[in-house]
Amino acid sequence: MPTKTFFNLADEKKNKVIEISISLFAERGYTKTQITEIVKKADIAKGSFYQYFDDKNDLFKYILNKAIKVKEDYIKKELKSLEGEQNFFRYWKGLNKANINFALENLNLARVLRNVYKIKNFELFKIIKRDYEKQGTDLIKKWLIIAIKNDEIKSDINIGYIAHLLYTANCFIIDYLLENEEIDTQNKIDPYANKIVEIIGNGLKNSRKKEG
Amino acid sequence: MPTKTFFNLADEKKNKVIEISISLFAERGYTKTQITEIVKKADIAKGSFYQYFDDKNDLFKYILNKAIKVKEDYIKKELKSLEGEQNFFRYWKGLNKANINFALENLNLARVLRNVYKIKNFELFKIIKRDYEKQGTDLIKKWLIIAIKNDEIKSDINIGYIAHLLYTANCFIIDYLLENEEIDTQNKIDPYANKIVEIIGNGLKNSRKKEG
Amino acid sequence: MPTKTFFNLADEKKNKVIEISISLFAERGYTKTQITEIVKKADIAKGSFYQYFDDKNDLFKYILNKAIKVKEDYIKKELKSLEGEQNFFRYWKGLNKANINFALENLNLARVLRNVYKIKNFELFKIIKRDYEKQGTDLIKKWLIIAIKNDEIKSDINIGYIAHLLYTANCFIIDYLLENEEIDTQNKIDPYANKIVEIIGNGLKNSRKKEG
Amino acid sequence: MPTKTFFNLADEKKNKVIEISISLFAERGYTKTQITEIVKKADIAKGSFYQYFDDKNDLFKYILNKAIKVKEDYIKKELKSLEGEQNFFRYWKGLNKANINFALENLNLARVLRNVYKIKNFELFKIIKRDYEKQGTDLIKKWLIIAIKNDEIKSDINIGYIAHLLYTANCFIIDYLLENEEIDTQNKIDPYANKIVEIIGNGLKNSRKKEG
DNA sequence: GATGAATGAGCGTTCATTCAT
DNA sequence: AATGAATGAACGCTCATTCAT
Numbered sequence: 003m004p005t006k007t008f009f010n011l012a013d014e015k016k017n018k019v020i021e022i023s024i025s026l027f028a029e030r031g032y033t034k035t036q037i038t039e040i041v042k043k044a045d046i047a048k049g050s051f052y053q054y055f056d057d058k059n060d061l062f063k064y065i066l067n068k069a070i071k072v073k074e075d076y077i078k079k080e081l082k083s084l085e086g087e088q089n090f091f092r093y094w095k096g097l098n099k100a101n102i103n104f105a106l107e108n109l110n111l112a113r114v115l116r117n118v119y120k121i122k123n124f125e126l127f128k129i130i131k132r133d134y135e136k137q138g139t140d141l142i143k144k145w146l147i148i149a150i151k152n153d154e155i156k157s158d159i160n161i162g163y164i165a166h167l168l169y170t171a172n173c174f175i176i177d178y179l180l181e182n183e184e185i186d187t188q189n190k191i192d193p194y195a196n197k198i199v200e201i202i203g204n205g206l207k208n209s210r211k212k213e214g
Numbered sequence: 215m216p217t218k219t220f221f222n223l224a225d226e227k228k229n230k231v232i233e234i235s236i237s238l239f240a241e242r243g244y245t246k247t248q249i250t251e252i253v254k255k256a257d258i259a260k261g262s263f264y265q266y267f268d269d270k271n272d273l274f275k276y277i278l279n280k281a282i283k284v285k286e287d288y289i290k291k292e293l294k295s296l297e298g299e300q301n302f303f304r305y306w307k308g309l310n311k312a313n314i315n316f317a318l319e320n321l322n323l324a325r326v327l328r329n330v331y332k333i334k335n336f337e338l339f340k341i342i343k344r345d346y347e348k349q350g351t352d353l354i355k356k357w358l359i360i361a362i363k364n365d366e367i368k369s370d371i372n373i374g375y376i377a378h379l380l381y382t383a384n385c386f387i388i389d390y391l392l393e394n395e396e397i398d399t400q401n402k403i404d405p406y407a408n409k410i411v412e413i414i415g416n417g418l419k420n421s422r423k424k425e426g
Numbered sequence: 427m428p429t430k431t432f433f434n435l436a437d438e439k440k441n442k443v444i445e446i447s448i449s450l451f452a453e454r455g456y457t458k459t460q461i462t463e464i465v466k467k468a469d470i471a472k473g474s475f476y477q478y479f480d481d482k483n484d485l486f487k488y489i490l491n492k493a494i495k496v497k498e499d500y501i502k503k504e505l506k507s508l509e510g511e512q513n514f515f516r517y518w519k520g521l522n523k524a525n526i527n528f529a530l531e532n533l534n535l536a537r538v539l540r541n542v543y544k545i546k547n548f549e550l551f552k553i554i555k556r557d558y559e560k561q562g563t564d565l566i567k568k569w570l571i572i573a574i575k576n577d578e579i580k581s582d583i584n585i586g587y588i589a590h591l592l593y594t595a596n597c598f599i600i601d602y603l604l605e606n607e608e609i610d611t612q613n614k615i616d617p618y619a620n621k622i623v624e625i626i627g628n629g630l631k632n633s634r635k636k637e638g
Numbered sequence: 639m640p641t642k643t644f645f646n647l648a649d650e651k652k653n654k655v656i657e658i659s660i661s662l663f664a665e666r667g668y669t670k671t672q673i674t675e676i677v678k679k680a681d682i683a684k685g686s687f688y689q690y691f692d693d694k695n696d697l698f699k700y701i702l703n704k705a706i707k708v709k710e711d712y713i714k715k716e717l718k719s720l721e722g723e724q725n726f727f728r729y730w731k732g733l734n735k736a737n738i739n740f741a742l743e744n745l746n747l748a749r750v751l752r753n754v755y756k757i758k759n760f761e762l763f764k765i766i767k768r769d770y771e772k773q774g775t776d777l778i779k780k781w782l783i784i785a786i787k788n789d790e791i792k793s794d795i796n797i798g799y800i801a802h803l804l805y806t807a808n809c810f811i812i813d814y815l816l817e818n819e820e821i822d823t824q825n826k827i828d829p830y831a832n833k834i835v836e837i838i839g840n841g842l843k844n845s846r847k848k849e850g
Numbered sequence: 851g852a853t854g855a856a857t858g859a860g861c862g863t864t865c866a867t868t869c870a871t
Numbered sequence: 872a873a874t875g876a877a878t879g880a881a882c883g884c885t886c887a888t889t890c891a892t
Contacts, residue, residue: 007851033245037887047853049890058887163406167413170386178378197375205417219876249862259878264863431855457669461883471857476884587833590814598806618799625803629841643872673866683874685869694866 004064008054019044019054023065028113032062032121063130066118069111070134076104090149091203097141098172098195105176106191113180116173138172139165155206164206171198216276220266231256231266235277240325244274244333275342278330281323282346288316302361303415309353310384310407317388318403325392328385351377367418376418383410428488432478443468443478447489452537456486456545487554490542493535494558500528514573515627521565522596522619529600530615537604540597563589579630588630595622640700644690655680655690659701664749668698668757699766702754705747706770712740726785727839733777734808734831741812742827749816752809774808775801791842800842807834 008016022043026035037058041048055061080100087093105112118134121127142165149155175195220228234255238247249270253260267273292312299305317324330346333339354377361367387407432440446467450459461482465475479485504524511517529536542558545551566589573579599619644652658679662671673694677684691697716736723729741748754770757763778801785791811831 010851036885038885048855048888049853050851052888053851160405160409163409164413166390167383167386167410170390171383174379174382174386193372194375197372198379201376201379201417202413203417204419205413205415207416222876248860250860259876260863261865261878261880262876264865265876270862434855460881462881471855472884473857473886474855476886477855482883584829584833587830588837591810591834591837594810595803595807598803598810602802602806617796621796621799622803625800625838625841627841629837629839646872672864674864684867684876685874686872688867689872 003060004054011054015044015046019046020065020068023061024069024110024114027062027065027117028110031117032058059126063126065114066127066130069114070130070137072108072111073104073115074137076108077101080104088152090145090152090154091199091207093145094142094168094203095196095199098175098199101172101176102179102191102195105179109180112176116177116180135169139169142168159206168202171202215272216267217265223266227256227258231258231263232277232280235273236281236322236326239274239277239329240322243329244270271338275338277326278339278342281320281326282342282349284320284323285316285327286349288320289313292316300364302357302364302366303411303419305357306354306380306415307408307411310387310411313384313388314391314403314407317391321392324388328389328392347381351381354380371418380414383414427484428479429477435478439468439470443470443475444489444492447485448493448534448538451486451489451541452534455541456482483550487550489538490551490554493532493538494554494561496532496535497528497539498561500532501525504528512576514569514576514578515623517569518566518592518627519620519623522599522623525596525600526603526615526619529603533604536600540601540604559593563593566592583630592626595626639696640690647690651680651682655682656701656704659697660705660746660750663698663701663753664746667753668694699763701750702763702766705750706766706773708744708747709740709751710773712744713737716740724788726781726788726790727835729781730778730804730839731832731835734811734835737808737812738815738827738831741815745816748812752813752816771805775805778804795842804838807838 008019011019019040023035023040026040026043035058037048037051040061041051055064077097077100080103081096084093084096087096115134118127118131139162143161146155146159146161146165150157150159150161175191175198178194179191220231223231231252234252235247238252238255247270249260249263252273253263267276289309289312292315293308296305296308299308327346330339330343355373358367358371358373358377362369362371362373387403387410390406391403432443435443443464446464447459450464450467459482461472461475464485465472479488501521501524504527505520508517508520511520539558542551542555567585570579570583570585570589574581574583574585599615599622602618603615644655647655655676658676659671662676662679671694673684673687676697677687691700713733713736716739717732720729720732723732751770754763754767775798779797782791782795782797782801786793786795786797811827811834814830815827
């Protein structure tokens with residue numbers, strides 16, 4: 003956690019440090035991001051940095067948790083419009099869309115989040131990672147249970163497995179987007195995403211139920 | 215490419231260097247793997263290492279290409295039993311199984327291969343990566359085309375997208391396996407993999423065709 | 427160029443680094459001068475060195491340019507007393523004297539300058555070298571032209587050749603001095619230098635002109 | 639000194655080692671010439687090298703002495719045609735010519751010889767260097783004495799100084815040649831050299847003597 | 851609290867030389 | 872005598888972190 007000193011900073015200064023850290027972690031990953039570059043770009047003294055954060059790790063955890071929180075809020079907001087929605091597949095489509103929109107609007111934050119998966123041997127991050135993943139799959143699980151109750155999807159599935167599949171399907175769409183950022187996104191990513199949703203959706207559908 | 219000196223080495227020594235490099239690259243990734251540790255574990259002089267390889271990069275490329283080749287051979291061999299198979303879904307299932315088996319039997323090699331995706335800003339590796347991915351999706355594309363001809367799957371799909379989806383679906387099974395190596399694998403990974411194959415398969419199926 | 431950090435240093439420290447670098451480059455030449463020895467003798471941390479200079483090359487270029495500038499200033503100052511002098515030979519004698527005095531008073535700086543001629547295959551230094559040499563011969567050329575106008579010296583000479591000859595004649599006096607530093611200099615070097623000036627001077631003289 | 643083993647080698651092999659060493663020492667200088675490159679180019683085993691020579695130093699000394707001897711013989715032969723010559727200036731001109739011709743015909747050998755002057759802190763080489771220089775100046779001294787006796791040149795000179803001057807004048811012509819090897823040599827170097835000889839010669843001439 | 855200079859363990863790499871066969 | 876693999880001290884350089892002001 004950053005120190006009180008950091009939080010007492012003028013917002014402008016504080017945000018500069020945060021923004022620069024995000025963009026560097028996004029661009030280079032954890033290991034290749036250098037404190038020296040952060041402080042130079044943020045125009046603060048090196049000593050100051052260590053009065054704000056315990057160490058590099060501390061900064062990264064802070065940025066990471068911030069990214070998770072920002073994303074969580076974004077998704078929640080986007081899903082508001084789906085309140086009352088009864089159809090699982092429309093729900094899932096909405097979730098995918100929300101995730102994609104978040105990434106499109108917060109490219110660097112999305113990159114930082116995806117980079118967590120690339121950090122090895124950091125026990126500490128494993129916990130964050132696990133929590134973050136749990137948060138992503140828990141929502142899906144809840145919906146899957148309802149969908150099964152409603153006979154929307156087959157009942158012979160392992161909910162944990164499927165939630166993970168749906169979750170990772172989305173992650174891959176995001177990866178695809180982040181690695182090909184030059185693509186004229188909205189136009190190209192949507193059909194790609196929709197197709198995946200459709201295919202997996204079809205596969206999950208309870209064929210005995212008449213589509214409403 | 216390693217030097218002639220390296221290839222002239224006694225197999226035992228040569229393999230020791232290779233195995234240790236694989237396990238370190240697998241465990242720590244490229245950047246965090248240190249030559250110092252490799253030579254210490256392999257019980258060779260630092261100078262010797264540099265008589266075997268141009269530099270760290272050279273070693274990594276060698277290991278990477280080796281992993282790709284070993285995997286390629288493994289998959290080819292496993293797919294032999296599917297020769298003459300006409301059903302796309304059984305084919306794909308076989309491919310998934312082959313990939314999983316490779317990973318189970320070559321945990322570290324599989325990890326090295328997955329790690330390539332985590333290296334940032336290495337133009338050289340991008341080429342290897344792209345080739346490797348192409349090799350994985352090309353096979354699927356070929357089959358998809360046949361499957362469409364045979365009316366097995368819907369014809370309104372973008373073959374490139376779907377091949378990529380099927381490919382990445384498999385990658386995710388592998389990632390799941392590699393990150394949870396402690397799981398009693400064969401028993402747990404199989405149903406997981408099968409379910410994915412089944413769901414996506416169902417989604418792709420041409421419902422107008424009567425299943426044979 | 428050294429960093430701002432270096433220039434912000436206390437003069438004593440800064441000069442210590444400079445002096446030690448000069449004496450090592452003078453004594454051992456570029457390749458054999460080790461950063462490790464510089465930092466040990468200057469009593470600074472290795473890391474500090476790299477906060478002052480980009481690399482070894484950067485340090486050397488700095489020292490070299492410094493030497494060139496110091497010499498330039500020295501020569502200018504010494505030549506002040508010759509302002510208004512009309513006789514070419516007295517001019518040249520003065521220039522030789524100035525160069526010798528500079529070397530005597532700045533032995534190591536002079537050695538560093540002579541060492542540049544001994545560096546092989548360093549494109550970068552070739553430019554510095556050429557500039558430095560040009561600076562040395564240009565002055566002579568200017569005077570030669572005037573001397574010819576004044577009928578002081580024969581007009582059938584190639585000014586470029588002769589300027590180079592006079593320049594190198596001086597370089598050799600300096601080399602002689604630097605390689606035999608133990609000689610009780612002022613007493614021995616002067617007659618040596620004067621003789622050279624006299625001989626070459628005689629050879630250049632326009633014998634048709636009556637000496638004033 | 640090379641070992642007996644080296645001298646027992648077939649001439650072809652022996653000469654290959656020598657030639658390659660010469661060309662590398664000439665091109666890169668002592669420090670930057672690597673044993674590894676020599677043995678690779680000469681196609682001998684590294685172990686063999688150390689059975690021929692004590693160490694790198696030993697090889698260099700051998701090459702150096704060889705160069706000195708070859709040059710000595712060359713000069714002697716060239717000066718044969720000047721036997722009986724009574725005029726000092728024609729003698730000196732001939733010596734200069736001989737030196738230039740040697741360099742033109744043995745570029746690499748000449749380079750090695752000039753490189754000796756660029757080696758620092760090798761007590762051993764200082765001796766070789768001094769001997770080599772002595773050999774060059776002794777001949778000139780001998781002639782100077784005769785020339786003075788014959789009233790060809792002024793008697794008020796320090797023979798040691800002047801011999802050194804004449805010697806170094808020649809060295810500079812050679813340096814000029816070696817550093818500008820691309821110049822269409824014979825045509826350009828001759829007038830350059832002749833001019834120097836003429837000028838210094840004129841300066842040395844005893845003007846009271848009637849020219850024959 | 852801010853500053854920026856100081857630190858040093860550790861990295862990848864080089865190369866003359868030795869050693870075992 | 873020939874081979875070529877083995878050695879390791881030493882190099883230039885990096886960078887997260889600490890310290891003195």
